[in-house]
Amino acid sequence: MNRLNGRTLHSRRLFLQLGGVAAAGVLIPVACAVRASCAGHVGETVDRAWDGSFTDAFALLRRNWRDVMAGSGFDAAAEPYRKRLAALGRTAARHRDAMAPTVTSLWPDLAFPSFIRIPARLLAMARAYVLPGTGVTGDASLGAAVAAGIDHYRRHVYVAGADPVGNWWDWEIGVPKRLLDAAVLIGSHLTDEQGGALAKAVDHFVPECRLDDYSGTSTGANRVDLCTVTLLRAALGSDPGRAALAVAALAPVFSYVDEGDGFHRDGSFLQHTRVPYQGGYGAVLLTGVATLLAVLRGSPWEIDNRSRQFVFDLVEKSFAPFVHDGFCMDVVRGRGIGREPYGDHRRGREIAAAILLLSEAAPARERIRWQGMVKGWAVPDSGRPMLKAALNSDLGFHARLASIMTDDAIPAAGEPTGHRLFPSSARAVHRGPDWCAALSMASSRVAHYEYGNGENLRGWHTGSGMLCWWAGDGHGDQYSDGYWQTVDPYRLPGTTVSTRRLPDGAGEEWGETCPPARWVGGATDGTYAMIGQHLHGFESSLEAFKSWLFLDDAVVCLGAGITCADGVPVETVVDNRRTDATLIVHEAAGWAHLEGHGGYVLPAQAGGGRMHRLREERKGDSTTRSYVTLWLDHGVDPASAGYVYLLLPGASPARTCARASDAGWVRVLANTARRQAIQVPSLGITAVNFWNAGTVGGLTADGPCAVLVREIGDGTATLTVSDPRCDLSGLTVTWDRPVAGVHPSPVDDLVSVTTGDRLTLTFGRLADLAGSSTTVTVRMS
Template identity: 70%
Template sequence: MFGALSPAQPAHTPDSSLIGVRRRWREVTAGAAYDVTAEPYRTRLAAAGAKAARHRDTMAPAGGSLWGDLPFPSYVATPARLREMAQAFALPGTGVTGDAALGAAVAAGIDHYRRRVYAAGAEPVGNWWHWQIGVPKRLLDAAVLIGPHLGDRQSARLRDAVDHFVPEWRLRRYSGNSTGANRVDLCLVMLLRAMLRSDPEKADLAVSALSPVFPLVEEGDGFYRDGSFIQHTFIPYQGAYGSTLLAGVATMVAVLRGSPWEITDRAVFDTVERSFAPFVHNGFCMDLVRGRGVNRGPFGDHERGRQIAASVLLLGETAEPAVRARWQGMVKGWERRNTHVPMLEAAEREDLGFHARLAAIVADDTIPAAGEPDGHRLLAMSARAVHRRPGWCAALSMASDRIGHYEHGNGENLRGWHTGSGMLYWWAAGHGDQYSDSFWPTVDPYRLPGTTVSTRRLPDGAGAGWGDTCPPGRWVGGATDGHYATVGQHLYGLESSMEAFKSWVFLDDAVVCLGAGIAGADGVPIETVVDNRRTGNSLVMGGNWAHLDGHGGYVLPPGTRTLRERRGDGLVRRDYVTLWLDHGTDPTSAGYFYMLLPGASRDETSARAADPAWVTVLANTARQQAVRVPSLGIVAASFWNDGTAGPLSASAPCAVLAREHSDGTATLTVSDPRRDLAELTVTWSRPAREILRTHALVTDVGLGPELTVTFGRLSDHHGSSITLAFA
């Protein structure tokens, strides 16, 4: 349990215990152990000290500001500047380390801001987050770093202000804005509050209040069994709230290590590889789990990837040796492969503690850099999928009855309308900046790659805010054996009458894409966007195929349309190559079939297009979608209704991946994407004589000239896949 006292620790007294915690806080958050006389630390620390001295010398307390360039309320910039000054005071080698004038200036600034903005009894204005998390965390951090320079009376008044805006009941109820990452931030505020006034009871609360964060959930905010992490009820969020959560807990674990409040629960360690690592590719965190933050600035995905990497290394310091070694190899691999925003260089600018940890493993030849994992991760509860094969990676973003089309809020991401309409991200060699370099402010928001959309014009911020844009579609998910996958989405358009059935089959060198039952009555065309690449490279059309130089190839249906354009406004403009299918105005039952070949050469693309037997479409209707790939022994099907598709039959809606192996064995993978089946029978017209691997939910198996398997309550499996093996 979080908050359990280590049996080796004595009962705590205020000073004996919290003095050590304050010392560890400075060590962990202000900088790791490194030689301050060595580069790059010497230069960076000196620069931080010079900056802090300038802020000290230009501080001019007034009624409406602490510095003239930061007029109040300045909820972010002023508290952040005070914290920067306090860090320069606490860190060795800054030239102002322990400088009494700097410490006094920080103390005066904290008290001035408290009196003018953050006063006990004041009414919070605007976003609650500033008052309960952002402002108190920075002010308290600065106060702890300068220690006794904040006098007893000033300290007591800051305490009273924090207690006013962050009362204890906020951490006793796990609801509203006190869940997930917000709860962890509130716990950090409470821990800092405990350090400020040597209050062990506040430390008890800070740690015990973490306990609801990590138990697996089945709805709402939190971590799910399949690795999903949800915040704001409807949004997959490993790459923003989740990364903040991981950073906060990693910090608390490190700071409280060896103290009476040592965190003994290891649940957070399970989330690293289950929930976060699947969405970090070559050092950046994929946008499909970054919510409304995707268009805050260029290369934000790389910034979040670094934050996750920093947390993994810090948390790894308290992990089991084998786990620590594995995580160090994983982060080292991320660092080596991120050539667009080199991780070590960025860490030097942003976080010297992270830089020191990262530099140590980069220089350690005994730590091998791990490669990208090979396989498929399908997170059905968050309608996300990630497919990795040597040389390329793809990720799929969908919306469902539990996951919103997109999130907008606080004026952000106002045109992310269609990111949940089957957006297919993909990266081949050298594509680490494809969605990083001003993609979101310049891409056509009606033509996101992979999506099927009504071209009906939408207002900025269409639909409810904060992700509450869930469509009614329940069949969203698929089946994966961990290597290959078939994924489907019963798609409903955002604020349109459009409906479609979309399937993707993820293979070794291709993604097979199917659409059926595409209909709408908005009086506008409906389009499926094969791709929209941010590139100026040449596109060659070859009949039923296309090749985009430096990117990959496509096997296409007749009538595929193309467009080359330069988009953006002001100084930010980017080149795009778009391929799309026009289904016409108000279609009633349109469909499509195409293949994406990431990283393929022109010859490989034309050869695949000239081989119609490589993949056979067995069904492509609003009842079933299925393909056969003979060379891989695969039959993959989305059963939107009961029925038969090629050699497979199902008694109810489900996803099925059947695979014959070269050694004569076979596997059958099944899932219940709608999460409502009390019973399901799947038949495969293939001889089977023996069960090699079964599952507790299997209630009956029929062997012989064909294989028949009956499953019990698949609804209890939450959309996850079950794989059986036969001979």
């Protein structure tokens, strides 16, 4: 649920002028009046086209809605659908028979008023009414009971003219969406009088002018939900003008934004202005848009090709990078990370379901690729098997997923290796051959954490360089099975934190917890990455400079300038695994290994630091879980402390020992508050985070930036540069190596190249790239 952010970007008149309802030339104009419904709101006339009657159009819309929302595409007489449908029918009949309306109740077993459970129960009954094989399909008494329940709730709770109490979302999205959904499904069982009264109530809480401006709580996922409510309201009253408004008001969702809520060009999705949210509001938005595309198909309000393609592009740009083995990574789930065990798997299923529904409207190339991708997610999802879970939630999704799972012509696609950096949301995802990691940071543009509605009250340090990772098979539930309910919130993996105690819900609600640091991000060529965070501790005097070099089989982790005056110890948490696996520690040799998970190395360059360890049982609510924690203690009030360690996901004890014994495998060239630089000779990599201008490892930069150099071995090299601060109007980077030329030529207009005894790259306004990287390939002399 969003809160006001004060931005007004688009008016409704502009939406209508944009023509975001149908592709040009498809429709024959027919005038439909969009009526005013707010004081001072000016009605407008919208020209729409349709070569049939609007009676037919709304019949099609309602039929499509039933097929998409109730489910279709399966044989109701075949298992496992027969048993599941029969169970739905028995439940619906039981609810029908138990209904006992009074002024203060609809069912004796449910509190009244209930903004969630009562509307949800009515909707479940309506779905049993329209689905085949339930035993109450088309049952008049069930349809009448749903209609009576909707009207009872409308008269005693959702009352036209009443003042909404509590969360705005319940009144404008949650309640009307479920009531209207149920009303559309049961059709004529809701009398004209009842339907008119429900429409009047919806118009009171969600008037047409609610869609006038793309601002406040009417952005991103909330905007899609409000448009869905408006479309259902149009279907209830066969109102073509309102249907046109619902679709036209989606227009801002189908455009990239430069700040705040919505999709950014690097694939980031933010809601509440500063919170990365593909695994929450983003999944809701994707589901909503996929639903609307399917429902509006063939109608006079069909969404145009440009908008459809915008959404299709987001599948692999914004969502797929954060799904691993069927679950959605917690680094983009905002305050929802601790909402429920296995909530990450539920969000992963929602994203997968939306993608399969979208695929039905996508070109063949995308459809085939997405089906293989979703199948690849479902096959290893052992924490909560996707196909089994779908049967209990969405029969239409189950039918689509079952179809591709049993189709040998659709191979399960593996997740692509390499690196994806999302500068606009301070997130990064890296995939090696058999492992995956996700990094969560905070900046002046991205919140430390979000809490609200009493959720995620101890998520303070999730933006302090939290590094979650998964390796091999069997650990897909590492952060799912009670992790956030039991983990020590001061020892999240990868973070550097002051151990100063914090109150629950410290800081501002809804993501208003941004630190002052602007240098957050890094350079990536798509395979490797050098990422950095200028860390300011949450409600602390802590300051640190953290860097991560992501490689094929390792992450090199550096910290420098760790300074604090809180009067308490400062720690860097190497890892905090929910496991009771065997831990082997060879302190003298500088390495440790956690059975079935991976290895950890403290190189000699770490300065003799000691890796502390703790095995404990932790309780939360009624949940108890086993943990192994590894950390580095920087002492009380450190002054410019540092660290170096290697994370080896999936490594065996032998490989961990070998890496620890190979003193030259990684070379730390600098680890200070001015520069952090790493060389990996075997990979031809030199990587530098220039916190300030300077020289190191043969590289010189005249401003703060990130540089990643790869000498390929075929006579070429790549230099990748970025401006993580997003403020450089110019930058010069020099590599002290002889270079014959640029390959290929010419390079981007943003950079000019001088070759010879040394390479000089002169960049223009890197700030315009919003933190994204630029790569130049050269031929070595």
